[in-house]
Amino acid sequence: MSQPFCALVVDDEDLYAQAIGREIGRQGISCDLAYTCREALEFAARRQYGVILLDHRLPDDDGIRIIPQLLTQQPDAALVMMTAYQTIPNAVRAIRHGAEDYIVKEASVAPILERVLELRRRAQLRDEARGAAEAKCQGLLGRSSAMRLVVDELSKVAASKDTTLLLTGETGVGKEVACRLVHSLSRPAGSPLVVVDCLALPENLAESLLFGHERGAFTGAQDSHTGAFEEARDGTVFLDEIGDMERGQGKLLRVLESRSFRRLGSNRDIPLRARVVAATNQDLSALVEAGRFRQDLFQRLAVFPIHIPPLRERGDDILLLAEHFRTLYSERLSKPTEPFAAEVSAVLLGYAYPGNVRELKNIIERAVILTESSRIELRHLPQRVLSLGNRGSLPPTRPLEVVPGVDSLVDVEVRMIRQAMTRAHNVRTEAARLLGISRYQLLRRMQKFGMKMETEKRPDKHS
Numbered sequence: 001m002s003q004p005f006c007a008l009v010v011d012d013e014d015l016y017a018q019a020i021g022r023e024i025g026r027q028g029i030s031c032d033l034a035y036t037c038r039e040a041l042e043f044a045a046r047r048q049y050g051v052i053l054l055d056h057r058l059p060d061d062d063g064i065r066i067i068p069q070l071l072t073q074q075p076d077a078a079l080v081m082m083t084a085y086q087t088i089p090n091a092v093r094a095i096r097h098g099a100e101d102y103i104v105k106e107a108s109v110a111p112i113l114e115r116v117l118e119l120r121r122r123a124q125l126r127d128e129a130r131g132a133a134e135a136k137c138q139g140l141l142g143r144s145s146a147m148r149l150v151v152d153e154l155s156k157v158a159a160s161k162d163t164t165l166l167l168t169g170e171t172g173v174g175k176e177v178a179c180r181l182v183h184s185l186s187r188p189a190g191s192p193l194v195v196v197d198c199l200a201l202p203e204n205l206a207e208s209l210l211f212g213h214e215r216g217a218f219t220g221a222q223d224s225h226t227g228a229f230e231e232a233r234d235g236t237v238f239l240d241e242i243g244d245m246e247r248g249q250g251k252l253l254r255v256l257e258s259r260s261f262r263r264l265g266s267n268r269d270i271p272l273r274a275r276v277v278a279a280t281n282q283d284l285s286a287l288v289e290a291g292r293f294r295q296d297l298f299q300r301l302a303v304f305p306i307h308i309p310p311l312r313e314r315g316d317d318i319l320l321l322a323e324h325f326r327t328l329y330s331e332r333l334s335k336p337t338e339p340f341a342a343e344v345s346a347v348l349l350g351y352a353y354p355g356n357v358r359e360l361k362n363i364i365e366r367a368v369i370l371t372e373s374s375r376i377e378l379r380h381l382p383q384r385v386l387s388l389g390n391r392g393s394l395p396p397t398r399p400l401e402v403v404p405g406v407d408s409l410v411d412v413e414v415r416m417i418r419q420a421m422t423r424a425h426n427v428r429t430e431a432a433r434l435l436g437i438s439r440y441q442l443l444r445r446m447q448k449f450g451m452k453m454e455t456e457k458r459p460d461k462h463s
């Protein structure tokens with residue numbers, strides 16, 4: 001995980017150093033002050049910085065001379081040289097020693113602060129790209145706490161050899177991607193992943209397609225046939241849309257319990273070596289109640305259930321995925337495009353995505369096709385995404401009423417944040433989830449509206 005962005009200011013003029021430190025601190029960046037080269041090296045040995053602002057003339061040494069040593073300890077830091085004397089030879093020396101930039105000290109600290117903020121933005125983008133690359137190799141993109149939890153649970157299942165897994169979640173959330181991840185993490189390289197769409201299983205052939213049959217096992221069985229469970233060998237059988245399996249539930253239960261199966265018309269037991277992963281976007285317990293799904297099979301499958309949350313509950317993952325798909329389709333269609341402008345990102349973040357990641361993927365593909373230039377604009381998004389109240393598909397708790405002259409949009413936001421914080425017992429991550437925004441966005445809004453930050457009660461785990 002990426003470290004928080006911190007700053008180190010190295011300057012012997014203590015009032016100046018303190019002024020910079022104060023301004024940086026106001027931006028929520030933790031800042032250390034060192035007054036000598038020795039102190040700077042001591043700080044650098046203890047903690048990683050995103051930026052180091054280094055004065056040229058220090059009491060115990062020339063600042064430029066310690067740059068290589070500082071940077072060896074601080075591989076991710078951007079080092080910016082500060083000096084009161086702007087001379088080209090010094091700038092060249094500093095940069096030769098590894099400094100990123102050179103800034104002239106002035107009475108105002110504003111230009112320095114601006115540079116620090118720019119470096120923080122760059123570090124955030126770099127961290128995001130690293131995170132995206134990490135997740136991409138696993139195929140399941142996402143940095144939200146909700147998705148981290150899912151990946152964590154999937155890895156736990158992967159660590160156990162044969163545990164049956166039940167994946168639940170709305171359509172398009174990535175259940176199949178999750179199954180592939182568990183498969184790739186836990187089965188021998190090259191072993192098969194056999195996908196069975198239970199909805200498409202013809203009733204009279206269901207058992208044969210799952211477990212195979214011998215020649216003559218039933219009228220018309222002219223040859224023997226290998227079923228999905230046998231084909232999967234030591235790989236994975238993915239039973240998609242398990243809620244729609246009508247025939248074969250009882251047999252599937254026996255197979256899972258005995259970890260062996262028989263082809264139809266055979267009395268030879270074949271050991272089950274594959275892992276079984278089932279998925280559904282239906283509420284299986286409701287199907288059990290309605291008498292459409294066997295209770296015992298449900299219990300057997302639900303030994304390890306993992307719920308994949310809808311996209312609208314994943315905060316900034318929406319933008320991470322949108323950027324990922326933009327790059328993907330730009331490459332595929334050989335149409336280079338720029339990152340989304342703020343107004344497009346805001347609209348993408350506000351939509352409820354009933355079709356989840358699949359829908360987002362289609363929206364971005366369409367936008368890349370539609371744009372005539374390298375810019376994706378609002379008009380390239382479908383009408384449903386642009387319409388006001390596009391979160392309407394979420395169940396409303398209470399109708400929102402605007403009282404003229406009493407309520408401003410800010411009042412409404414402040415009220416909603418308060419309500420969410422109360423409901424979440426001051427756990428900001430949870431409040432942010434309730435509001436459908438990221439924790440960072442929540443903190444920014446609370447700061448903006450001057451709302452008091454109560455001490456946060458952290459949940460026991462996964463905070």
Ligand SMILES: Nc1ncnc2c1ncn2[C@@H]1O[C@H](COP(=O)(O)OP(=O)(O)OP(=O)(O)O)[C@@H](O)[C@H]1O
Nearest residue numbers: 139140141170171172173174175176177281357358
């Ligand atoms: N976290 C993710 N990162 C990248 N791509 C994703 C992610 N989640 C889903 N996708 C993509 O979204 C699409 C839908 O995913 P998937 O088929 O796994 O959904 P599903 O939950 O199985 O949906 P359904 O219930 O409709 O079968 C796929 O193209 C998949 O590659």
Ligand SMILES: [Mg+2]
Nearest residue numbers: 175176240279
């Ligand atoms: Mg699927």
